[in-house]
Structure formats: structure tokens, C-alpha cells
Amino acid sequence: MFTTAASKINVEKIINNRFRELKTISESAMGNVCIAYDTRDEQNIALKFLCHEFHKDEEMLTRFRLEFNTLMKLRHSNLASVFEFGTSEDGLPFFTMEFIDGEQINKLDFELKKVYSYLKQICTAIRYIHSHGIIHGDIKSSNILVTKTGNVKILDFGLAQRINEFEANSISGTIEYLPPEVLKGQAVSFQTDLYSFGVVLYEILTNELPYKNDDLFSEFFGKLTNPIKSPTEKNKIIPQELSNVVLKLIERDASGRYQTINEVIEDLNKFLTEKIPYEEQSTFYALNKHFVSRKDQLNTLKIIHSGAKTGTGKSVLLVGKNGIGKTRLLKEFEFFTSLGEGKVVYQNFPENTEPGFRNWLPILKKCFDKFATKEEINEFGKIFVKFLPELAELYQLPLQNFQTKEQLEFFNSLVEFFFRISRNKTFLLILDDVQFASPTNLKLLDFLVKKCTKTCVMICFATSDETQFYTVFNENIIKLEISGFNFSETATFIASKLGLKGEPIEFGKRLFEETNGSLLYIEE
Numbered sequence: 001m002f003t004t005a006a007s008k009i010n011v012e013k014i015i016n017n018r019f020r021e022l023k024t025i026s027e028s029a030m031g032n033v034c035i036a037y038d039t040r041d042e043q044n045i046a047l048k049f050l051c052h053e054f055h056k057d058e059e060m061l062t063r064f065r066l067e068f069n070t071l072m073k074l075r076h077s078n079l080a081s082v083f084e085f086g087t088s089e090d091g092l093p094f095f096t097m098e099f100i101d102g103e104q105i106n107k108l109d110f111e112l113k114k115v116y117s118y119l120k121q122i123c124t125a126i127r128y129i130h131s132h133g134i135i136h137g138d139i140k141s142s143n144i145l146v147t148k149t150g151n152v153k154i155l156d157f158g159l160a161q162r163i164n165e166f167e168a169n170s171i172s173g174t175i176e177y178l179p180p181e182v183l184k185g186q187a188v189s190f191q192t193d194l195y196s197f198g199v200v201l202y203e204i205l206t207n208e209l210p211y212k213n214d215d216l217f218s219e220f221f222g223k224l225t226n227p228i229k230s231p232t233e234k235n236k237i238i239p240q241e242l243s244n245v246v247l248k249l250i251e252r253d254a255s256g257r258y259q260t261i262n263e264v265i266e267d268l269n270k271f272l273t274e275k276i277p278y279e280e281q282s283t284f285y286a287l288n289k290h291f292v293s294r295k296d297q298l299n300t301l302k303i304i305h306s307g308a309k310t311g312t313g314k315s316v317l318l319v320g321k322n323g324i325g326k327t328r329l330l331k332e333f334e335f336f337t338s339l340g341e342g343k344v345v346y347q348n349f350p351e352n353t354e355p356g357f358r359n360w361l362p363i364l365k366k367c368f369d370k371f372a373t374k375e376e377i378n379e380f381g382k383i384f385v386k387f388l389p390e391l392a393e394l395y396q397l398p399l400q401n402f403q404t405k406e407q408l409e410f411f412n413s414l415v416e417f418f419f420r421i422s423r424n425k426t427f428l429l430i431l432d433d434v435q436f437a438s439p440t441n442l443k444l445l446d447f448l449v450k451k452c453t454k455t456c457v458m459i460c461f462a463t464s465d466e467t468q469f470y471t472v473f474n475e476n477i478i479k480l481e482i483s484g485f486n487f488s489e490t491a492t493f494i495a496s497k498l499g500l501k502g503e504p505i506e507f508g509k510r511l512f513e514e515t516n517g518s519l520l521y522i523e524e
Contacts, residue, residue: 015088019047019096030054031064035099044099045083049092061093068095070134078125078152100153102145106203112237114150115204120276121152122197123268127261129154130190133335137188139196140177141203176209181254194258198249205231205238210250241271297480301333301460304478305342308426308458315449318462320482326462329482330430333460343371343425348432349441357387357410359441363429364388368395371421380420383413411444415451422456429457435465449477 013021019036025046026033031054036047054060071082081098088094105118122144129136136154143156175183179195182188202210210228228250232243245267251257258264269275297318307313320326330346337344345366349359364384368377381397387410392399421427429448431437437445448459461477 015047015094016086019045021047030060036096038096046080046097046099047094048097049088049094052092055092064093071097074129074132074134076125076128078121078154079128080153080155100145100147100155102147102151102153104142105144105146105152105200106141106207108146108204110204110207110235116272116274117150118146118152118204119201119268120272120274122154122200123261123265123276125152125154126193126197127265130193130261135188135190136193136196138174138177139193139200140174141200144200176211179250179254179257180252190261191254191257191259194249194261194264197264198246201246202231202250205242205246206234208234239271241267297329297482298332298336300480301329302336305333305337305426305428305458308428308456309342311456312454313426313456313458314453315459315477316461317477317479318460318482319479320462320464322464324464324482326464326482327432330432330460330462334428334430337426337428342428343421344428344430345370346430346432349434349436351433351436355438356440357444359437360414361388361390364391365394367417367421371427372417376417376420380413380417383409386410411447414444415448418448418452418457419455425456427457428460430460430462432462433464434461435463 015021015036018040019038022035022037022044024032024034031048031050033046033048036045037043038045050060050064054064065085068082068085071080075081080100083096083098085093085095108114126136126139138156139154143154145153145155147153177196177199179192182192199210202208228247230240230243231238231246232240245264248256248258248267249264258267265276301316304314304316318326318329327348334344334346345363347359347363347366368381372380377395378397381391381395383406385391385397385399386406389399391397418427418429431445434442434445445459445461452459
């Protein structure tokens with residue numbers, strides 16, 4: 001993390017016989033951060049602790065763990081790296097992270113050339129975060145450090161969440177950096193981070209905040225009514241083009257602001273000498289503002305997945321017409337699981353299903369690469385390679401001849417392999433478009449469903465043709481029917497997709513009648 005003049009020197013304390021606590025550098029209502037010396041790796045690191053009063057609070061523990069898991073997924077040169085999660089001898093959860101010897105960005109001497117370097121780094125970091133479907137939620141000057149070499153680091157993902165997890169009517173963050181609509185109770189969005197970024201830019205350019213009030217009401221009222229002076233008016237050195245970008249970032253009307261970080265980068269590149277490399281801002285399926293009418297089903301999947309964590313898992317079958325939104329829901333569920341503590345593999349069956357078990361090759365490859373030890377690859381690979389000879393070259397396995405009588409051995413070995421990789425974390429296997437699965441694969445799926453019931457393995461299928469499963473699956477599977485949007489949900493989806501303030505009810509009705517609520521056709 002970082003050091004400041006306000007750092008407090010502590011009596012040295014050894015944590016878990018490894019980390020020698022040196023001094024506290026940050027304290028908040030949620031937890032403390034200290035510098036520590038890692039006696040095993042022989043380097044300074046930062047330790048972030050959850051406050052003692054929260055160490056048995058399930059919600060706060062989950063949020064603290066989510067911060068760590070989020071940072072583990074996000075590896076970028078302008079984000080602080082994290083290493084390990086643990087619990088101290090006195091029961092306090094903590095995680096270790098990169099020690100950053102830097103200064104808060106708003107406390108540095110103003111120099112336009114350096115400001116350009118900082119904003120370029122912040123832009124690429126925000127683009128990276130958003131491309132992973134994550135909202136930071138608390139971008140502010142004190143969470144942005146600059147090292148002696150000019151490298152920018154964004155810290156503190158304690159409020160970061162997957163975009164669909166943010167709720168309306170719940171204000172979290174630092175009010176000086178939040179946009180008016182969030183202060184009014186609207187849900188946080190990608191635009192929230194962009195607004196906060198604009199406030200940070202204004203602050204480092206002018207050495208003051210655009211609005212500064214003593215309480216939430218004054219802050220809210222000021223943001224709705226008080227005019228903002230251009231940074232160029234306050235400091236003539238600042239180019240008007242840069243001021244225009246800042247003012248558009250903190251425009252009080254959300255519809256007049258930038259919608260994505262790529263739009264910000266596009267305007268900055270019009271006058272920056274050293275351009276910010278343009279990259280397509282990839283987006284995940286089912287982002288919150290477009291993820292309409294599926295929250296109940298997603299919550300059901302989460303509940304079933306939580307059962308797998310305690311060894312009482314069930315399999316799930318999603319049933320719905322083509323284009324109804326099954327894949328979006330599965331992708332959202334996959335992302336939710338990957339951010340948590342579970343292991344997950346997603347795979348779809350192609351329309352032209354390959355013979356035998358060839359469709360299991362990418363599934364096993366993902367499991368081998370992500371979850372299996374070298375010993376497990378050798379142990380189970382000797383069986384799987386008989387059916388999938390491609391594994392021999394990929395993992396240096398001895399090639400064996402295929403024997404039909406060993407098919408049950410393959411089935412049993414696959415189940416045992418899934419059990420093995422789910423020993424320390426739940427394993428979720430998501431199989432899409434199983435209506436294209438061959439009879440042999442359906443037989444295998446039935447076997448997996450029966451064997452994986454009440455274990456730490458969860459299997460989630462999706463199909464557009466339920467008829468073939470009447471005689472295949474049994475009471476061990478939970479069926480979820482996915483229906484199309486109604487006209488109200490169609491209108492909500494249109495409004496969110498187009499960024500409209502109100503829902504076009506009449507247009508929603510017409511579009512619903514034309515598409516019968518099919519998400520695929522509504523989008524087209």
C-alpha cells in the first residue's frame with residue numbers, strides 16, 4: 001500500500017509466525033492497513049485487516065473476501081496486487097498485498113505534463129476494471145497513489161462489486177465524489193466511476209473539489225444547483241480541451257456525461273501528444289442496466305450453489321426457447337461464481353455434435369489447466385486419453401487403445417475427477433445447448449447428475465428442447481423455466497439499453513407483440 005506522514009508506529013508484533021507488523025498506515029470503519037515485513041519472502045508487504053467488531057459479521061466478512069477475490073481477478077500494472085488471504089491467531093481476517101511507496105495524487109505539485117501521464121494511466125486502469133464487469137465504487141484522490149517513478153496505483157476495492165450486485169436506494173462511497181443520481185438513491189453504474197474520476201481530475205488541476213459541503217443534504221443540493229467553474233478559469237495553464245473533458249465527466253445530468261471510458265479516451269486523444277492506445281471495451285453478458293427480469297432465477301442459482309458449498313448440491317436444468325436469454329443468465333452465473341470462492345467451467349454443445357466424447361475435450365482441458373495438480377492430470381489423464389487421444393500430446397500422457405468395455409470406467413473416473421477438484425472449493429460445470437448432445441453424452445450427463453447429487457459439485461444445463469430429458473433426468477435435478485419478457489420488462493430493457501430516463505411503455509408493448517418477448521429479437 002503506501003506510507004504517509006500520519007503513519008503510526010506500533011510495537012512490533014509477529015502475525016502467524018511470519019509477518020512482522022511495522023506500522024499502521026491507514027484506519028477506517030471497516031478495517032486497518034499496516035506495513036509488515038514478510039519474514040518468509042523477505043520483503044515489505046501491506047496487510048489489510050477487517051475490524052475486530054466485524055470478524056463474526058457474515059455480511060462484512062463476505063464483502064471483505066469479495067474485495068480480495070476481485071483484486072485476485074484483476075491483474076494490471078495500475079492496480080495494487082494482492083497475494084494471500086488468511087486469519088490471524090486472534091481470529092481477524094486479513095489479506096496481504098503489494099507494498100506501494102507512494103503519495104496521494106492530490107498532494108503532488110502540479111505539473112501539466114505529469115498530469116497527462118497520470119490521467120492516461122487512470123483511464124487504462126478504469127477501462128480494464130470495467131471490461132471485467134466491475135465497478136470500483138469509491139474512486140477518489142486518497143485511493144490513487146503515485147510512486148516516485150510516476151506509476152499510478154488505484155487502491156481500495158472494498159466497495160467494488162460486479163455491476164449487477166449494486167442496489168438502488170443504498171448510498172455507499174464518498175459523497176464528495178458521487179454523482180447526484182446516486183445521492184438520490186439510484187444504483188451505482190459505470191458512469192459513477194467516470195464521475196468520480198472527473199472529480200479527481202478537477203481536484204488535481206485546481207487543488208479543490210468542484211463542490212465542498214459539510215453534509216449529505218448540502219452536497220446533494222449543491223450538485224443540483226451550484227454552477228461549476230471551469231478548471232481553466234482557475235488556472236490559465238490548463239488547456240480548454242482538458243477542461244471540457246473534466247466538465248463533461250462531472251456534468252450534473254447523467255445523460256450529458258460520458259457513457260463509457262472509451263468515449264473519454266477518444267476525446268483525450270484529440271489533443272494529447274502521446275495517445276492512449278484504443279482497445280475495444282469488452283463487456284460481459286447481463287450487465288445490470290440491461291439485465292432485466294432474471295434476478296429471481298439468478299438468485300435461485302446462487303442459493304443452489306451455496307448448497308453445494310456444504311455438500312448438498314443439486315443439478316439444475318434451464319429450459320426455454322431459443323433466444324430467450326438462457327445463455328445470458330448462465331454467463332452471469334459463471335461470472336458471479338468465478339468472482340467468489342468456487343471453480344467454474346462453461347461449455348456449450350455445438351449443433352454439429354462430434355462423435356463419442358470429443359465435446360468433453362475443452363472441458364477437461366480447462367479443468368486440467370485451471371484446477372488440477374500435475375499428479376491428478378497424470379492419474380486421470382491415463383483414463384481420459386483412451387477416449388480423447390489429443391490429451392496425450394497436450395499433457396505428455398501415454399497413448400492407449402480405446403476399448404468399449406471401459407466406457408463405465410471413463411464415467412466413474414470423470415465423477416471422481418470432479419470430486420477431487422472440488423475438495424477445497426465447489427466445482428460448477430455449466431453446459432449450454434445440451435439439446436445438441438448425442439445419446440451417448442446424454443447417458444453420461446444422467447450418470448453425472450445421479451452421482452453428483454448431495455456433493456460439492458453442481459451441474460447446470462440449459463436446453464431449448466425439454467422433451468428429450470423426460471426419460472433421462474429424474475428427481476435429482478431442479479428445473480427452471482425461462483420465459484420471455486412481458487411488455488413492461490420489454491420497456492424497461494429498452495430504456496436501460498438506450499439510456500432513456502423513462503420507460504417507453506407503448507413502444508414496449510408494440511415491440512413485445514412483434515417479438516413475443518424474445519430477448520434476441522428485441523435486441524435486434
